[in-house]
Amino acid sequence: MNIKSYKGNYHVHFTDCFLSSLKSEAKTGDIFLIDENVLQLYRKQFSYFEKSNTIICLPSGEKTKSFDAARKLILDLMELGFKRNHKLIAVGGGIVQDAVAFVASILFRGVEWIFVPTTLLAQGDSCIGSKTSVNFDNYKNLLGGFYPPSNIYIDAAFLDTLSDDEIRSGLGEMLHFFMIGGRSDFKNFRDTFHHCCEDKNAIKKLTERSLEIKKEMIERDEFDEGPRKVFNYGHTFGHALEGITNYQIPHGIAVSYGMDMANKVSVYLGLLEENIAMESRELLSQVWRNTVFPKIDTKEYLNLLSKDKKNVGSKLNLILTSGWGEMFMKEVIPDEGFTEIVNEILNFYYSNNN
Numbered sequence: 001m002n003i004k005s006y007k008g009n010y011h012v013h014f015t016d017c018f019l020s021s022l023k024s025e026a027k028t029g030d031i032f033l034i035d036e037n038v039l040q041l042y043r044k045q046f047s048y049f050e051k052s053n054t055i056i057c058l059p060s061g062e063k064t065k066s067f068d069a070a071r072k073l074i075l076d077l078m079e080l081g082f083k084r085n086h087k088l089i090a091v092g093g094g095i096v097q098d099a100v101a102f103v104a105s106i107l108f109r110g111v112e113w114i115f116v117p118t119t120l121l122a123q124g125d126s127c128i129g130s131k132t133s134v135n136f137d138n139y140k141n142l143l144g145g146f147y148p149p150s151n152i153y154i155d156a157a158f159l160d161t162l163s164d165d166e167i168r169s170g171l172g173e174m175l176h177f178f179m180i181g182g183r184s185d186f187k188n189f190r191d192t193f194h195h196c197c198e199d200k201n202a203i204k205k206l207t208e209r210s211l212e213i214k215k216e217m218i219e220r221d222e223f224d225e226g227p228r229k230v231f232n233y234g235h236t237f238g239h240a241l242e243g244i245t246n247y248q249i250p251h252g253i254a255v256s257y258g259m260d261m262a263n264k265v266s267v268y269l270g271l272l273e274e275n276i277a278m279e280s281r282e283l284l285s286q287v288w289r290n291t292v293f294p295k296i297d298t299k300e301y302l303n304l305l306s307k308d309k310k311n312v313g314s315k316l317n318l319i320l321t322s323g324w325g326e327m328f329m330k331e332v333i334p335d336e337g338f339t340e341i342v343n344e345i346l347n348f349y350y351s352n353n354n
């Protein structure tokens with residue numbers, strides 16, 4: 001898959017052997033940056049590069065994608081003699097991706113980087129789209145830009161060592177593209193989803209289609225200035241859930257709840273037929289199944305929702321829907337009726353999971 005970008009085309013390769021892809025990619029002076037859990041699990045495979053290349057182990061967790069960690073990483077790279085003609089080879093999930101992409105974009109005014117995504121979320125979503133970000137103090141994703149890798153190598157073998165939660169989080173994130181893709185994409189996801197546990201090809205198919213839907217949009221709006229904003233579907237409600245639960249709910253699962261909330265609010269505002277919201281909920285609830293949904297204070301939740309950066313004044317700018325493939329931004333006044341419907345939905349999740 002080739003993706004058009006302001007930086008020229010970049011490429012997604014689906015491979016059954018990441019090691020042989022990396023063997024042809026890694027040159028003298030290139031430096032590997034690998035997530036600590038991935039390095040531990042796949043140490044044997046990566047030991048091949050220990051003689052020829054330096055491997056930096058990045059701690060798992062958000063602290064790795066912070067401004068302070070980026071500063072330290074740049075100092076380490078300088079000490080190791082990294083030059084502008086060398087490449088950074090990132091191996092890990094969205095955290096390693098964001099951190100390495102950020103550093104690659106500013107070091108020597110930009111150096112080449114390669115990405116091997118190892119989580120389903122990174123394979124089926126974040127690996128394309130060019131976004132880079134690091135957290136600054138308590139502000140998540142405050143600093144960043146657009147800086148794609150030149151090559152992405154996707155190997156589904158990495159999924160074997162992911163937890164069930166991480167797999168469902170990746171599926172939830174991918175599902176939001178299928179909902180935006182339209183009715184037939186939604187049905188395709190539903191039919192394929194049931195085979196995901198026993199058949200790796202099913203997950204591969206979903207990953208490829210997810211990236212195809214995303215590719216079409218990011219090529220039209222790489223810098224997120226217009227149509228790409230519909231990808232925030234499920235995210236405004238989802239981010240507020242992540243925030244209020246202190247990130248206890250994994251991102252893609254929070255997005256699944258978020259899509260359901262966007263659907264139910266759309267029904268409440270007369271934009272969406274109830275039966276479409278219920279048909280969607282049937283699938284979404286399979287993604288979030290087993291999640292222990294905590295008791296959430298609706299006022300506190302609405303307060304977080306009002307802090308979303310898309311909002312203007314006291315009105316909320318939400319991505320709502322009138323059906324699969326029909327998402328749009330709508331200004332909503334958070335009045336009594338809105339508060340009541342949000343309260344009802346949050347209570348529904350709580351009572352169904354406990």
Ligand SMILES: NC(=O)c1ccc[n+]([C@@H]2O[C@H](COP(=O)([O-])OP(=O)(O)OC[C@H]3O[C@@H](n4cnc5c(N)ncnc54)[C@H](O)[C@@H]3O)[C@@H](O)[C@H]2O)c1
Pocket residue numbers: 035036037038041060061062065092093094095096097098118119120121122125126127128129130131132133141158159161162163166251
């Ligand atoms: N740049 C973008 O476009 C974009 C898009 C979506 C999300 N993100 C960012 O991505 C981050 C989340 O990424 P993520 O969900 O991939 O999480 P992650 O990178 O934190 O990885 C999740 C966990 O899985 C472990 N792990 C990774 N690969 C593994 C494997 N193959 N086997 C076993 N364990 C493995 C990691 O060590 C970590 O503990 C967030 O910071 C989010 O803001 C960025």
Ligand SMILES: [Zn+2]
Pocket residue numbers: 173235251255
């Ligand atoms: Zn997301």
